[in-house]
Amino acid sequence: EAGVAQSPRYKIIEKRQSVAFWCNPISGHATLYWYQQILGQGPKLLIQFQNNGVVDDSQLPKDRFSAERLKGVDSTLKIQPAKLEDSAVYLCASALRGRSNYGYTFGSGTRLTVV
């Protein structure tokens, strides 16, 4: 089966600019997650979708970050305006369901550098 697709692979922007990341999960996976991974740290969950509804966005900095999952398939994560501390890898993952006995499949991520 095809994996989780993310684009772009790399992005360099100046602070205060906006940026968007795209994720296409595995077909049929109802649950989708966005993670932020700062260099040297484990991934940090930003937001969880179940189909096209938000399940948990408690760790999403809503003053600058937004995410949507239209039609319960693809998802986009946006940052506006970006700050230097947003430099990180943004990972998308999907799972068949959100239950504990299903594994996640991660994409390769988008590496964002804010200068």
Add this chain to the structure above:
Amino acid sequence: DAKTTQPNSMESNEEEPVHLPCNHSTISGTDYIHWYRQLPSQGPEYVIHGLTSNVNNRMASLAIAEDRKSSTLILHRATLRDAAVYYCILRDNNQGGKLIFGQGTELSVKP
């Protein structure tokens, strides 16, 4: 969220077994024990998971203590491709099953 404790780093020799420990003394009855690994410049990859009994798959084995307060991921013959950060994660079915990552164990494999 229930916490796990792992060594920051471990070393192994190629073709030898590797035992990666994880302590999770505050585990609850509904927590599954999941292991993921992350190779350089890639997203995390599912390795194995279990609830109470030991588990085996093509990648690894998971040994779970009888009281479930600790577990060990076993790679039977380490290869250079197994060099990665290994994360032990407790996943609570009652919290939407989300994965909360810690720092993990960085495994290096020497030829």
